[in-house]
Amino acid sequence: VIHRRAQKLLGDYLEGDLEPGQRTRIDGHLDECEECAREARELRQTVSMLRGLPMDVVPPDVADAVMARIAAGEGRSPRWVRAYRSFGESGGGWALAAGVAALMIAVMLEPVPTLESGGFAAPLAGAPDGYGSTRRPAAFAGSGAVLEASSRPPRMLDEEVERLLQRDDSESLARLMSNTLRVEWAALGRGSAGGERRLRSVAPSSTGTPVGLSEGKARGGDAR
């Protein structure tokens, strides 16, 4: 038991992070157990080698290069990012993200054959509104209602943008925006009838039956 415990606590032991009692017990064990003593010795040597790497490397003059690049116009966020940020700081970012997310949800709810074939989780029969999946919020009356109905998708998008901004991952950021626009564009490009049906599909059904689902079935029937 003490052997397993010593192995587990070795990291803290080597850092001097153990309480005196524990430390004494491990000390005693190391005096008796060659395996643990060797492990401790080797880890100490490994750390010693790491700390032997030179600290006084001569850095290039990063500052001059950076300041020159800033003077040349780099080091500033793209205009749309700055716009997004200032919009966000004024409290509008949430609404913008909610709007974009509403469109994305609307597209997700677009009745497609995969709904029947299991591409999405099948609706739970017992759920009053037919929407068993958390990906399908219960009711929408338009993009404004999305915030109340489900705050999760807009927050996820917002977090994703924040995460990419934090990493300064402009490539992924551009891809995210491009995908978002592509999805919106594809949705709009499905023809006026489809577009209307899509918009209607996110409206709550007065009977409690999801309109989108019944239309999806109808469409599936057409396809067959």
Add this chain to the structure above:
Amino acid sequence: MVESSLAGLRRVEARSAPLRHVDPDADLVARWQRGEEEAFEALVRRHQLRVFRLLLRMLGSREEAEDVAQEAFLSLHRHGHRFRGEARFSTFVYRVAANAALNRRRTLGRSRTRERQLAERQAAGTDLPVAPRDPEDAAVGSELQAEVQRALLDLPEDLRAATVLYDIEGVSYGEIAQVLGIPEGTVKSRIHRARRALRDRLRSLVGVENGSSEP
């Protein structure tokens, strides 16, 4: 009984957490956030060595480290308004630099051409991993250092970042947790796993060192 703790090896002065409200960069940061570019330049000069060293250990190449250091400071310039003083500015700088390094790895992973070019440069010796410019560094144990650096590069990135920050840069657990955005317990376990992996990788050297460099 061998010395039972690495406490003696610690760079205690670097680890001792300063009082929360005392940030040696606070003045410069405030001036920069008011729009003084000279203050930003002073901050870059103050932190460029530590950032470059971290990136050198994370990436293994001076050229890449220099590139990424520039990108990191440009990124810092872009996102400086986010710094609200919750952590020390140096922690924020490390965070931006570590993210830039991880980001570079991902981008590089996607770009086979760049990777090939880098490998060719390294093979040709024009971009040696950890090529110290100081002649003394070059003279003392450069082979061992190169081996340790190679072992570091073999580590998974998350383990490498933790051990470089702790064992080489002397950053505290708490600060590393802030830099990497993970709990302190995870920091400790990553450091320990990294050391074990390095020990396995460097086992032959550890054996050679036995008895000769016992701390």
